[in-house]
Amino acid sequence: MQPSDKALVPFVSVDHMMQLIHRVGLPEMIRRIADAIEDDFRRWESFDKTPRVAAHSPVGVIELMPTANDTQYAFKYVNGHPKNTAEGLQTVTAFGLLADVDTGYPVLLSEMTMLTALRTAAMSALVAKHLAPKGADTMAMIGNGAQAEFQSIAMQTICGITTVRLYDNDPDATRKCATNLTGTGLTVVPCATAEDAIEGAQILTTCTADKQYATILTDNMVGSGVHINAIGGDCPGKTELAEAILHRSSIFVEYPPQTRVEGEIQQLDPDHPVTELWTVFSGAHPGRRDAREITLFDSVGFAIEDFSALRVVHALTVETGLNLPLDLLADPDNPRDLYGMLMRAG
Amino acid sequence: MQPSDKALVPFVSVDHMMQLIHRVGLPEMIRRIADAIEDDFRRWESFDKTPRVAAHSPVGVIELMPTANDTQYAFKYVNGHPKNTAEGLQTVTAFGLLADVDTGYPVLLSEMTMLTALRTAAMSALVAKHLAPKGADTMAMIGNGAQAEFQSIAMQTICGITTVRLYDNDPDATRKCATNLTGTGLTVVPCATAEDAIEGAQILTTCTADKQYATILTDNMVGSGVHINAIGGDCPGKTELAEAILHRSSIFVEYPPQTRVEGEIQQLDPDHPVTELWTVFSGAHPGRRDAREITLFDSVGFAIEDFSALRVVHALTVETGLNLPLDLLADPDNPRDLYGMLMRAG
Incomplete structure (x- = not known):
């Protein structure tokens, strides 16, 4: 029939x-x-x-x-x-x-x-377009799993970055990512440590997958004026950033009721101030205010x-x-x- | 590939x-x-x-x-x-x-x-097996839409009913249902009114689709000892039974947090007593207690x-x-x- x-x-x-x-x-x-x-x-x-x-x-x-x-x-x-x-x-x-x-x-x-890999990368780059410091040309990509190449290409396409500095605790992941990015026009720098990867980067992307509280970025790794794109902390009990970083950052989120439970800010008081990204995209909020500000996209992914x-x-x-x-x-x-x-x- | x-x-x-x-x-x-x-x-x-x-x-x-x-x-x-x-x-x-x-x-x-048509009918008949009065052989089927034949066959298969009395405010729906039930072994009686349909029925099934407060069964239509299988009231603002019926009935539900919002009992106080069906199936609750009790399955469908x-x-x-x-x-x-x-x- x-x-x-x-x-x-x-x-x-x-x-x-x-x-x-x-x-x-x-x-x-x-x-x-x-x-x-x-x-x-x-x-x-x-x-x-x-x-x-x-x-x-x-x-x-x-x-x-x-x-x-x-x-x-x-x-x-x-x-x-x-x-x-x-x-x-x-x-x-x-x-x-x-x-x-x-x-x-x-x-x-x-x-x-x-499609999720593409939309997650697109969202990260869209946010970085609004928040990253002027002239940002280098991204540290910490965590070189399935998202890493998409993040790199999205940041290249939308924010004009020219260099990615790769680090993963598994060197095979970094090798895979570096090989895949050959021919994209990006300068790719495999790094032996996370500290090495953030060297000279204005955009710090963390995208690791452990389901546990982790500290991918420690407080002293984050200097002024950078934009942090924190993707991996996306469910209860799973975070990537030292809490001290959050207190030094202007925090931008998709949808607070979800991010409070799933994002990096689950480490903070439930009334810690955050800015909703839609207000930045609509122009109601100016986004980055000065060159020394640390901006943080606490990405969890929204419907x-x-x-x-x-x-x-x-x-x-x-x-x-x-x-x-x-x-x-x-x-x-x-x-x-x-x-x-x-x-x-x- | x-x-x-x-x-x-x-x-x-x-x-x-x-x-x-x-x-x-x-x-x-x-x-x-x-x-x-x-x-x-x-x-x-x-x-x-x-x-x-x-x-x-x-x-x-x-x-x-x-x-x-x-x-x-x-x-x-x-x-x-x-x-x-x-x-x-x-x-x-x-x-x-x-x-x-x-x-x-x-x-x-x-x-x-x-599959939903089958599972809804299966659930109705399973509940009626536990709650309908002993020897129930006749069901009034009010609302002769897409669910009607499945309800009739499920009640025949699982509860042993032999007669269905059909009513719908659209006579074409009743004709369709009666024709479809030919050859199932059920005695099918098309009725001109809802009052006519409930005549001699021990199981009263309501399954109408209006998204509004409706009164498919009025209080005086429901005599003692029957089992009501109320399917159509299944979202906020959509009910089928006069509130007075609810006060005379022992009410059985699938999952109270959902039924309180969607079922017939949205008409009642939020602490009106109801019995969870899993306690009946597990034997913890006896189900029907006597021949004169009105039992009501306030069906909304649960995951x-x-x-x-x-x-x-x-x-x-x-x-x-x-x-x-x-x-x-x-x-x-x-x-x-x-x-x-x-x-x-x-």
């Missing part, structure tokens, strides 16, 4: 996603996602917002991240299991959905393991970023036809005759 | 689901789901539970319903848009996912429009029911191979080399 058009939801597989990215070009794709995020954050007050819904187990977390505005609804399913890597699996896998608020019908189902990324992919899918129509929704001729549809299929 | 096994998630389309149901037989499928729900509700305390996460709009709602125990995680996406029917669309569409808690990897993606239904479908999918492997997860050879995987696909 052939399902009707209404029953079919376009599905973007991992392979489709990679084809889409190559067709558009990775830097351009990151730029489009960053632009979409900036637009959507400027419309912040038109979104339904809720902290993600997490199911924690001793070895990881599975989360749902929904959001909606008047016309579109999106959610992402994402897991975080640091021990997966040792078993040959991804730490983070994800997929997501975009739906029409008026009918509740899904309009796109998409892989988001790849609107996925919403924005899915919007970009949806438009590209319509444009390119790169998708597999999936028979996901039952669509009987008479909507009240689900049973009759079942019986006729027998 | 051929994705590896780890990247593939079995997808059960609507067509696969219908084939599965026909292979097993609808009554047997409903029975297996009811058994799985009963098992899972008996293990109630081993589940992570949360009220569903709803995004309301003026015309409908989109919900996510997650739950997990130590080994498996499930969630369902479901919308409710009563006005859809007039546009030739389903009021309710749904799909769901089962995942492995240890890795966070999905193990099944499935349509759930059809564990979907978890149970997905478990049943997953087992059948493994057994029959009826699924489409979906390239949903990025699975690079080196888990930290997502970027390398992307570049090699270019």
Whole structure:
């Protein structure tokens, strides 16, 4: 039996996603996602917002991240299991959905393991565009896992950095990252220590995966005037920065009710002042105030970023036809005759 | 590029689901789901539970319903848009996912429009098995939409009812339902009014779809000794029963934090006594106490029911191979080399 058009939801597989990215070009794709995020954050007050819904187990977390505005609804399913890597699996896998608020019908189902890497990098670079010191040309990239290359290329594309200084406690990760970045135009400097990596860098990115309180950056490693892009601390009990750094920094966050629980600021009092990034993007807050200020993006990842990324992919899918129509929704001729549809299929 | 096994998630389309149901037989499928729900509700305390996460709009709602125990995680996406029917669309569409808690990897993606109809009917019949008066043989089915036939067959299969008395304010719906039930062995009596439908019925099922406070059953329609199976009142502002009925009834619910907001009992004080069904299934609560008691299942649908239904479908999918492997997860050879995987696909 052939399902009707209404029953079919376009599905973007991992392979489709990679084809889409190559067709558009990775830097351009990151730029489009960053632009979409900036637009959507400027419309912040038109979104339904809720902290993600997490199911924690001793070895990881599975989360749902929904959001909606008047016309579109999106959610992402994402897991975080640091021990997966040792078993040959991804730490983070994800997929997501975009739906029409008026009918509740899904309009796109998409892989988001790849897309999350792009949107996380796009968000980091978008924030750095607003907060990093003028003329920043060097980023320290601490943690050279699956995010590292995307972060580097996003910072190159959107902020104009020319050099990345790589460090990971596993030298194989650094070698992988350095090899992958060959030919991107970036000057790549593998470093033997985190202290070495931050040398001369105006942007310090931390992206490590341990599910425990860690101190990737100690207080004395952070000089004045830098921008810290702290990505790895993103669930309760998982942080990367010495608390003292937080007290010296102007802290910028996506959505406080979520970041207070998951971000670096879980180390601070619940009323410690933070600035919401949407107010920076909208121009209501000036962002960086002076050259000596330490700015900190306490990144945990918020549902609107996925919403924005899915919007970009949806438009590209319509444009390119790169998708597999999936028979996901039952669509009987008479909507009240689900049973009759079942019986006729027998 | 051929994705590896780890990247593939079995997808059960609507067509696969219908084939599965026909292979097993609808009554047997409903029975297996009811058994799985009963098992899972008996293990109630081993589940992570949360009220569903709803995004309301003026015309409908989109919900996510997650739950997990130590080994498996499930969630369902479901919308409710009563006005859809007039546009030739389903009021309710749904799909769901089962995942492995240890890795966070999905193990099944499935349509759930059809499956939700089965699990809702299975839950209603399971509850009626415990609460309906002894020897109940007749059900009034008020609201003859997409759920009606499934409810009737579930009550026949699990509770042994022999007669259904149908009423809907749209006679076409009643005609559709009566025609569909031909050959099931049920005696089907189309009725011109709701009052007529409840005549001689020991089980009163209400399943209407208006998103507003409605009074499908008035107080004087409900005599002593009946079991009310109230399905349609399932979101804030949507109820079906006169409040006076609630005060005369012993009220049984799935998960109080959700039912207090969405069910018939949203009409009552937040501390009005209710009994949790898992205590009935486990034997801790006796259920119906005497022949004159009015028992009321204030059904709103809970995530564990979907978890149970997905478990049943997953087992059948493994057994029959009826699924489409979906390239949903990025699975690079080196888990930290997502970027390398992307570049090699270019």
